[in-house]
Amino acid sequence: MQTETLIKMANQIGDFFEAEPNQTQAQQDIANHLNRFWTLDMRSQLAAYVKEKSGAGLHQQVISAISAHLKV
């Protein structure tokens, strides 16, 4: 899948949890959402993108969530 599509979708998820007062929880929630609703391929592709390209274009909180909690 095009990485741009994944970035856009992941950032939208990040946007929702941005208002969460507990940002540690928000990181967990972002990753949980990806784990529960995205296929393993989509998650792996995004994780690889974060690793290889430092997640350029992704919101910082999304990058942190992926790095810390994403199941791949």
Place this chain on the structure above:
Amino acid sequence: MDDIEYTKSKYVVPNYVPNPDYGTPKKHSEKLVTLNIDGVDIGVPEGSSIMYAAQLSGVSVPKLCATDSLEPFGSCRLCLVEIEGRRGYPASCTTPVAEGIKVHTQTSKLADIRRGVMELYISDHPLDCLTCAANGDCELQDMAGAVGLREVRYGYEGKNHLKAEKDETNPYFTFDPSKCIVCSRCVRACEETQGTFALTIEGRGFGSKVSAGNKDFMDSECVSCGACVQACPTATLMEKTVIEAGTPEHAVTTTCAYCGVGCSFNAEMKGEEVVRMTPNKDGGANHGHSCVKGRFAWGYATHKDRITTPMVRKSIHDPWQEVSWDEAINYAASEIKRIEAKYGKDAMGGITSSRCTNEEVYVTQKLVRAVFGTNNVDTCARVCHSPTGYGLKQTLGESAGTQTFDSVMKSDVIMIIGANPTDGHPVFASQMKRRLREGAKLIIADPRAIDLVENSPHVHADYHLNLRPGTNVALISALAHVVVTEGLVKEGFVKERCEWDSFVAWRDFVAKPENSPEALEKELGVKAQTMREAARLFATGGNGAIYYGLGVTEHSQGSTMVMGIANLAMATGNLGREGVGVNPLRGQNNVQGSCDMGSMPHEFPGYRHVSDDTTRALFEAAWGRPLSNEPGLRIPNMLDLAGEGRFKALYCVGEDIAQSDPNTQHVTHALESMECVIVQDLFLNETAMYAHVFFPGASFLEKNGTFTNAERRISPVRRVMSPKNGMEDWEITTKLSEALGYPMQYNHASEIMDEIAALTPTFKGVSFKKLDELGSIQWPCDDENPAGTPTMHVDEFVRGKGKFFVTQYVPTSEKVNAKYPLIMTTGRILSQYNVGAQTRRTKNVEWHHEDVVEIHPHDAEERGIKQGDWIGITSRAGETVLRATITERVQPGVIYTTFHHPESGANVITTDNSDWATNCPEFKVTAVQVSREHQLSDWQKHYQTFAEAQIAFANNKLSKKAQQPA
């Protein structure tokens, strides 16, 4: 199940007699009143009429103007009775029962009066009974017999109505005033049952006549719901199908296949031919009412466009080849095996549809999960109510609406957000209008002035929050801000029923100044004061109920808005009892059911995540196959991957993604890129034009199963005619499964439901047998609730404590600019249904034969656009050309259209933008420019050529005979 208990004949009731007519509506009172009628004591609820009590005790009082769907009127003077100790001859329909009275319904004096009345009626009525369409089904005829009318002393020489002109303009029924007895049943049905007030009695005395506002029926306000036809005691209003075919000889109770109201109907039959569909008085969702689609628009089932023989082809550029079922199934199976071997199982998937029964959806997702070996199964709820599933599960704990439709009769304040019930859910709208006429308050949040705003007689919105498309979440925050900052929260409810910490976080968030109506009024385009007043009304006006539709879900923040609605309902204590609740109005008949049946890629039936080991083990044991613990692809993901050459095979049952899904060109590119597209449908739909295998499907009249409506009501669908394609849809899926090496052993749809019940806690007590007994069941149906659950979350939420979510407004990325300065939003109209595959093949096209664009006079004038002009609509995704209609229903800066006709290309314009949580497309917000145009768009020209070629491929298909060597 020991043997095949359910067969077609099980449901047939020979010598069909319609539901008994008690003359006046049933009254509800705990106090029983006992009276004596013709020597027999009978107890009835206080407030009942004498006519009702008589009918209940088995005594039929002659009547003409009374019927139990309408309040009594007392005009025909046939139902007179004598009451001991009272003077005169009161009408039994308008006289309430009283304790201890003695009533006589048959005396010589009453007989004289009744004969006299009937004589007058008959003196102005044609005596063509033998050739009349109502012969044998005419209450006037029955009453003439009942009162013993033997002669009519008044001749036809005087003035009469016998030559009154017949109105045949409505495609489904005729109006013959020469047969009218002016009983007003039609007028009252239009008012009380439907709430349209299209009919009236015009003139006085002898000149009194039923009139559709001095117009013919087609040009009048009539919405063709048929309530008047059903109420008419003579042949004055008569279905054209009955005129053509005669009266039915048996009937089968089944469920409508159109919208999410899920009306119960009696299919009245002659052999295997439907003569008419009559709404079932005992129907839990519709109580004997219907709309133009359910009652009349079923002719598509026998339309000449039906494809009834399987077809295959190697390439979509080849003509179709007609083959046997075995050949088609084996070819499809071999392609699936080939693609699996070449590309892997994750390159395959299935799409189920809300137009299919629960049983069909269940076997399709089972096929994909257990046999394809992937969770790549999704359903069309993806593009409509997937945010409802997500949002309500998160906040309340269950992915379903909380109420029954009847609950609205106890609502004091009704808030409608992004729904248009009079067009999309007409039978429920009639019930809602009844409550509004009784005095309930109405708040409407919609960019467009839907009919309920001020275009429905005796109903108007107290507040119309005509927000800009895409600003829903800002609106719900502004309303919540008022509730929180003005001290209107029901803290007792919140403390007892909800997670307090989540409430505090939400309260502090919505209380921020940036969420005040004043701060958001510019963004929303709604006056702050109006929002404040609406919020106060909702929070303090008594029982508050929220009804919402796709105007909530089909946004980039669809799920956020659903959670915002649940937040507001919890904060105001409007959950867990009748009259309140969060009520998603589902678009199609089985949206709720298709989601319940596990057709989302991340969850098994009953909304249990595929990663849940216990659930997965349960299904693995039952199905005997290993199952993946990873979520599969959603429809938009499948299409994205297909376009990139990584998704190769699709089994699409009853769904038409090439028309209904956004960004048509993206969808068709994806379909063209696949190697095996299998479509199962009634017609060569838009998706089938890109298919390699076509399995002809069966209509709802040709199969057994169940549909689950918007109030979680599981209702039976019953086979009334043999499938033209040879088998029911679940049988096709199981044949494909068998060809893939996994036989599914079902003899009847009821056995599939038995399996669903065995594996799904909320369906534990559901069976076809129980549906026969109860008529319908609202899930959860389990040991605790053996008869179902009309109202959810009564003592506690399904998730335990309700959870508030902070719902930050994030404007959509689909923004207007100088190039695309207008917002296009989409919706539905009454006479058409979804992609129109069914309704376009009925006479409903007489109301809506093309999709048009509504544009505000200001925007039209700026562009030199006049009423009826062709206008080009261009978005970032594509361009199409439609005819304009200029109206102030839409606000300046917003245009509106429907997508019922494929050549309109409404979805050529909509974009890939989608909801953050579920990928539900943002159909409701597309930035566009419009201009006058004189020719079709490039896409439309290409579509015309392509569609013509594809239809020719199907019409000129190579028959098996033609292929055989001479």
